[in-house]
Amino acid sequence: MPMPPPPDLASLSLAEIAKLASEQRLPPVASWNPEHCGHSDMRIARDGTWYHQGSPIGRPAMVRLFASILRREPDGRHVLVTPVEKLDIDVEDAPFVAVEMKLEGEGEATEIAFRLNTGDLIPAGPDHAIRFEEHDDGPHPYLAVRGGLEALIARPVYYELAALALNNGSDPAGIWSRCAFFPVEPA
Incomplete structure (x- = not known):
């Protein structure tokens, strides 16, 4: 059975993305x-x-x-x-790469979803945490996908997250999505 092509993230609302992710x-x-x-x-x-x-x-x-x-x-x-x-x-690192991000809302009401290199859509939140790990070449951000599998968040998407974290006024700097807070500092 052929796998369907991935949906276009830009054309979907966060509610539609969450629904598609839950129906996978x-x-x-x-x-x-x-x-x-x-x-x-x-x-x-x-x-x-x-x-x-x-x-x-x-x-x-x-x-x-x-x-x-x-x-x-x-x-x-x-x-x-x-x-x-x-x-x-x-x-070599993580089996997936988060290549695109979409966000809606502000502050604690922010919702973020990612499109992986495989086309999967993952809404960040309590079930799909964002974490940061320090490596020799700087911080590496990861998104929990499923069953211990993670996606490395691509560098351009990481820069979007970093700007969001610096501009939202939280202390420590971090990111909100679906009522969950993810500090930007590596654990």
């Missing part, structure tokens, strides 16, 4: 427990590019399909899982 039908990978079968010969680069045997996967529908069966194991490994097999996949 993903395979029940958390309930599948097949035997480990080895490595998939796949990796996800820091920029969100998916590779198989060293070559980028050029079909966005294939990437969306593989992303739908991605799971994070309790030991931190990433795997692709089906009812009959489980294969490791290398992930």
Whole structure:
């Protein structure tokens, strides 16, 4: 079954985005427990590019399909899982990248949604927290996606978040979305 193309974030309201996100039908990978079968010969680069045997996967529908069966194991490994097999996949940073942001409201009434490189729409809030981690090259912002999977927030989107945090008057500086506050300082 072909995966539908991702919706255009700019044309949707935050209420429509939240509704679409809640209606996402993903395979029940958390309930599948097949035997480990080895490595998939796949990796996800820091920029969100998916590779198989060293070559980028050029079909966005294939990437969306593989992303739908991605799971994070309790030991931190990433795997692709089906009812009959489980294969490791290398992930350089986070398996997804938040490439676009939309916001509505101000202050504590702000709502923010992100579009991932896979087309998934994720409304930030209590179930999808934003966190910051300090690395050698500066802060790395992350968005909780599902089941321990995260999206690295792309640098241009991070700059939008930083401006929002600096301009909203909160102390410490941070971001509100869906009644949840996320401080910008790394934990």
